[in-house]
Amino acid sequence: MLMVANVLAALVALLHLYFLVLEMFFWTKPLGRKAFGLKADFAEQSKTLAANQGLYNGFLAAGLAWGLMQGAAGAGKPWLAFFLGCVIVAGVFGAATVSRKILFVQAVPAMLALAALMLI
Structure with missing residues (x-):
């Protein structure tokens, strides 16, 4: 299960x-x-907001990478659980407010990873 969680x-x-x-x-x-189904004018008007959003996604990736480097079965487990939880919350919120597709693209993979992590 460790390999699956990793x-x-x-x-x-x-x-x-x-x-x-x-x-x-x-x-x-x-x-x-x-990828996001955007019209050119809207994309141009919202590019700074999107960059900010991208930065937050980078923080989530960095936190998950940190947890993986610490070891999912050891010191990294709480880090992974925390950041996977953050991804799940963000995915559920995005599904509720933007598009249901976000649930399957973002939240479900994190839920599966968290479930595997909890089985270690």
């Missing part, structure tokens, strides 16, 4: 790095606009 937590961290890149660097570009 792989799932790493996947969640990589997803949040991807979100960081999309939101901070590609928000107004075709890739970012397509």
Whole structure:
């Protein structure tokens, strides 16, 4: 179960790095606009907000990476549990306020990782 928890937590961290890149660097570009279904004028007007949002996603990824480096079965377990919990809350809130798709893209992978972590 340790390997499953590590792989799932790493996947969640990589997803949040991807979100960081999309939101901070590609928000107004075709890739970012397509990913989020944005019109060019809205993307341009909201790019600083998106960059801020991307930075927060980077903090989530960094926290998960820190926990993984400390070891999921050891000192990293509380770090991973905390940051996976943050991702779950953010995903549920995003699903409730923006799009249900966020639940499946963000919250469900974190829920699976947290469940695997708790089984260690």
